[in-house]
Amino acid sequence: MKTHITKLLYIILLLITPAALSAQATKPTAGITGQLQNEQAKPMDYATVTLLRGKDSSVVKSTLTNDAGKYKFDNLIAGRYIIKATTVGYQSSYSPVLEIDNEVISAPVIKMQQSSRNLQGVTITAAKPLIERKLDRTVMNVENSVLAAGNNALEILERAPGVTIDKDDNITLKGKQGVTVMINDKLTYLSSAQLAALLRSTDGSTIQSIEVITNPSSKYDASGNSGIINIKLKKNKQSGTNGSLTTGAGYGKNFRDNTSLTFNHKTGNLNLFGTLTHGDITRENVLDINRTVVSGPTTRYFTQSTLMKKPVHYNNYRVGADYNTSAKNTLGFVVSGDYTNEVNNNTSRTNIGSQPMGIDSFQNTLSGIKQTYRNIAVNLNDKLVIDTTGQELSIDLDYSKFNNNSFANYDTYFFLPDGSTPRPTLFLRNQTPSTISIYTAKADYTYPLSKSLKLETGVKASSVKTDNDLRAEIEQGGVFVNDASRTNRFIYDEKVNAAYINLGQTFKKTTIQAGLRAENTTSTGNLITNSNVVHRSYLDFFPSVFINQTLSDKHELGINYSRRIDRPGYDNLNPFTYYLDQYTYEKGNPFLKPQYTNSFELAYTYNKTLNVTLGYSRTTDASVDVLYTDTVRKATFQTNENLQTRDNYNININTPYTITKWWTGNLNVDGFYQSFKSAALLGQMLNNGQFAFQGRATQTFILPGYKFELTANYQSAQSYSIFKMKSQYAIDAGVSHSFYQKKMNLKLAVSDIFNTRKSRVSTNYSDTQLNLVQKNETRIARITFTYNFGNSKIKARQHQTGAEDEKGRVKSGG
Template identity: 55%
Template structure:
């Protein structure tokens, strides 16, 4: 097996770095350290001594499996000596290496616990809630009180520069098109599907959120405004241990969340798993006021909607890591979720020829039953090829997303007097959708010398989506199939990519050059109607430069070219009716958008961080609403250009020893321009800003956090988005040697968060006012159990190693 693996790795290295290979040419000595109970001793210091004079020949540390290894050992006689804190020193018998022996395994060396009792020293440290690193901003959710009782989407809304709109679209520094990754892996989901996944991810399972505004060539080129990487917790302890978190809370209705995490580490194998369950009923009240021109007259629509929903989720992750050799770790992770939900909506629409005058009205009730399911499998392998940093890693991934939605919409028509105007309209929709994702990637890194590093890699992904809309209609009689509304849309996409990076370190700075190539083939097929095929090759260069001007002044510059391919559902050209006057439609001819991103960043004393950004996007994708007659429909279109400017200021500070905090100011401008857009034109934009601050207070054994946010009004495409603001707070305390943590929090303390928009572009004239049940009281208890004393190294998959080489490791 070792020979086979060796040949495979050698072949792949040849392919990745055009000629680099490795071979074992010298003898090797390896062995294992255990305590008097046979438990491996990790991170012990091991020395190879010359038996004749006890001179040190080589030194190393044991792995978390207690294994050590010395390569390239010359023929001779040696002694293995080991020492570790808390144990008496130990040594092996004399080991004799002859010239014809390729390797030698030393019998296990047993170390006894030291009899001397050391004074107990308690070291308390915690990462700040928000850290600013050279290429990313990291939100350390793991120790945040505000994470208690929240899901991943709610936590993401608190991140600096991040906003989530009413349709679950995520924006970063005023720009949409953010790619979201979980544990360094793309999700390949639409905004709605991604929101479902993030809502099913309990906040207690999240370790950190990384915001990477200008990714390097190692990352997929998708995402014009950057990447948000959600890191889930990984266990770092030996033995058997875990945690149980229970949260209950009250908005309009009671909510509950539960998560269980278990880990067992023994020998060369680490087993781990998590399970989460939640019940989260939610409410939204919405009113829409539309004015539609009808010749020389106007028609006024006044719509009021109550939108309660019941949503539950169950999610899990199980996995194993196996150290097959001291330098080779295999990993397998299986994860999934189910997210059933029910939306029970009630809408009354008043229609009149004058404001406030009701000529007729509609009452629509709808019940939508949905159930999203996901299953994902990851196999990873990481190989250390030598002791100077040469590594090779692999990742194989498969994911299946299944979403089933069954909807019934009943609309009754009335005269202003309350009499029946005509027969009701009853619509039924069944919309099963399946997404299959396959991907494989390999990454190779080799230090060329002490200051230069070469990296390269390749990736292939294949995605297939199958959306099947089955519709029925009734006008007072029995239901019949509605062939005009039924459709099946199948989309396939294959992307082959390769990248290379060169990094050079200087005395006072560094420079990195990268180039990524991606070849895309796609086909969108509305069965029996429209089929669109595309194939294109793109190059995506990147440049990163940083310079230390003085001990307190640092400057950096970055540039990258990015791409955003259309969402799968946005390509479906079929018309989907919400009511007789409102519908949505995709665009099969939607093109990818391309963006040039530049950033200039300055840091003073590692605390005051200022970033200036500029982006230019061609064929920008934009959500628009078109009014035709007395009907309104929503779609996605390409506009000629989008220009963005931004300034971001972030700084942590300390008022007193017990009071610390940070502030984040993000000012930006997003301007869209297109001369011909569905018969109209847009050329607009507005300066806007988002201000966030977090205060951390320590009162004895109690810790408190307060977060406040203010978003100014802004213009985005055809929409005018009104200001938003809110305050959240939490307090917590640990008990029983930190085994039990209790947290109490209140989101949106003053119940001020709203999502209100309006538009007067492209012949539109509407105002939408929306209020969710954002004020939410929650109580969270976390219990940590098992062995929490022996720290182990954090196991990293190949994709995580890629991330750490980018300079963002924690």
């Protein structure tokens, strides 16, 4: 390990040295910096700033302000200039004439006046669009969206550009699995099931935005072959004591309710903040599976129908504080966690026959699964602004503990067509305590080597330990005894040490960023009952390159490349068996290898509105879900295997548009072709591919005091691994009304109005033949009330922890 770390530091030193020498030889160039503010002296973020020549007002270049309302123009020729500022809902504003020589000057703050104009009784005010395209990411602004009212984070995430969520709550981006989910720039370290439970217990009212980053830089953890989804939670931006209270209720087939409180208190150098959420959700799903099992000369047909009802009760919290020890240093801590209880009540009937639709026998399985999640995460952070040039150092220390427990009872009753019972009832029960402990530490350093050259570097160390203990019992003679065939214990240890370096250079019309990340991984999986130990140790390098070229005022072109890794989720490595009934179950694969992906993207932007992206990626050792058929037991089970390659070609088109002053919209279309190849999967060659697309159109109507939104989604048929998935579509709508000086807001929304969203999956590969239809409770009407209280003056600091990647691989129930 010491040798690997020494190699990493040596690589960083080699990369930094020539950059530093180059910086010393670079002469400062002329430039202008400044800030936009509104009438209340608040920053104007994401406004358009245009640099005009003083002599003829011709356009030199344009940019957008950042979150703090600041902008910057570099590499200017000495002369006289004027700054023009524009944004929706505000009057155009100008700076005085600015004269520069070979220096960087600060322009006076430009104050922007709101332009509220009545058009047939309609008042137009500034608002962020629902979908925004930025240099390296696409942002969905949830905060003021009507459709976010009453929805949880998982339901909102399903509406993000290019994102789909399958029947098992696996998240895919542009047709690719392996998405890394972060919350406030921190890895969640959860498995897909645990992540789904966490997102379901996160109220939509607490979300500010969702960022989709399809090709992250080397600064981010290398995990996630299809990119990163970063969920930004609201943090009250005001001084004094203030916050918001949100409460809501919904009904589909079952009732649900949610309540959240966000608060902020700032006094002097101390800022306290927090969010508390509570909710009760009952979800109802229907799962139908038809299977054909061939065993020698015998063929059996299984027709299975399962009704799944899951009540969930959750309480989440997130509290923290920031303290300014000086004008340049801020210390902070954040404590977050969730306390969730859920019950799965499943009723399943399986008909078994020697002819299609025939019934030679059938069985009824009643299962009750009680699960508890007791999770906590603690973050300590320090940010030091070293000087006024932008030199900064930030440090994060994180600890997370996940305690999950599951109690399950499976009662299976066997019948012949005449109602007689050919064998006694089978009673099984499981207890599965599970703990996951995560420690991470990271440091990030930013150093501007010159006005146009910036260095970013950092290190990170993480340690993860999971302990899963399956205690299985079977009833014999009226007494439950240990079931040795299923009882097991699996312990997994993983340590990852990483270092990265990024160099960014800005020229007149070109921006280049190149980076390299190195990660050393050591892992041990120990299946204790069978004394089966799998040990791995490997060192990987992950380069990334980003080039952005401004062709003219209306045309921009960008190209980027990155290499990434997906380590198996902790649950996917766990070889335990989890039953739906004795003929249908799933289990992990302790021999699953990590997969690697090389991604390329070419992006074009017209007039900062129309965005077109072409992408290609190749994944080796691709990890996918597969189905095996046990012809002896007549059972079908799901697990994960590594394929040789997966290729993905994709195109994304995104554009906002304005039809009238009160009617705007956004169109997002993703088209992709992905192919899967493997020389020997389930005993035969796999070569499967298909073109597919998905589209989303959102319409927004602003009328006096009201805001209406209508969204239509369509997903075409597609292939994934050995599976075929049919098309699905849905339409959502919502309306909101603000009153009491805009301190109160009432929202009404209906998802999947026509109840059309369902999953239809089939496979006919090797000896596995299956058709599956799952209909979740998707048509839900919701009403949500929000009350904003307190005063508003100063922004509180936004901060992201360092443990987001590891958390994202832990499973949260749901």
